[in-house]
Amino acid sequence: MMLALAACGGTSGGSATPKAPAATAASESNPAYVKAQELFTANKCISCHGVDLEGKVGVKTNLQKVGSKLSSEQIANQIKNGGGGMPVYKTKLSEEEIGLLTDWLSSKK
Numbered sequence: 001m002m003l004a005l006a007a008c009g010g011t012s013g014g015s016a017t018p019k020a021p022a023a024t025a026a027s028e029s030n031p032a033y034v035k036a037q038e039l040f041t042a043n044k045c046i047s048c049h050g051v052d053l054e055g056k057v058g059v060k061t062n063l064q065k066v067g068s069k070l071s072s073e074q075i076a077n078q079i080k081n082g083g084g085g086m087p088v089y090k091t092k093l094s095e096e097e098i099g100l101l102t103d104w105l106s107s108k109k
C-alpha cells in the first residue's frame, strides 16, 4: 500500500484514518537489531564487513547469510576471539553486546 506520500493531498478531504506509520518494516525495527547495527557501526565491523554485510576483505567477510552458515555459538566465538584477520572483541564488548550482535547476525539467512 503506497500511502506514504499521501500527506498533503487535501482535495477531496479525509479518507478514513490511514494506518499509523509506526508499525512498518518489521524486522529491522526490532529494537535489539537496531542496537546491534549501531554496535556493528561503532565497533568498525563495517570497515571489514561492509554496511550491507557484503564483505570488504574477501568472501569470508560477507555476512549476508552468516546465520545459515554458522551456529550462533560459532558466531559468538568468532566475535569474541577473532582470528583469520579479525580482531579479538571480547576485551572490547560486553557479553550482552556480543549477544546482541550474535542474535542479529544469526537472523541473516
Ligand code: HEC
Residues within 6 Å of the ligand: 040, 043, 044, 045, 046, 047, 048, 049, 057, 060, 061, 062, 063, 066, 069, 070, 075, 078, 079, 083, 084, 085, 086, 087, 089, 101, 105
Ligand atoms: C579488521 C577487519 C575485521 C573487523 C574490524 C571485523 N571483522 Fe569479522 N571477520 C574478518 C575476517 C577477515 C573474517 C574471516 C575470518 C576467517 O577467515 O576465518 C571475519 C569473520 C567474521 C565472522 C564469521 C564469518 C564466517 O563466515 O566465518 C563473523 C560472524 C564476524 N566476522 C563478525 C564481526 C563483527 C560482529 C565485528 C565487529 C564487532 C567484526 N566481525 C569485525 C575481519 C574483520
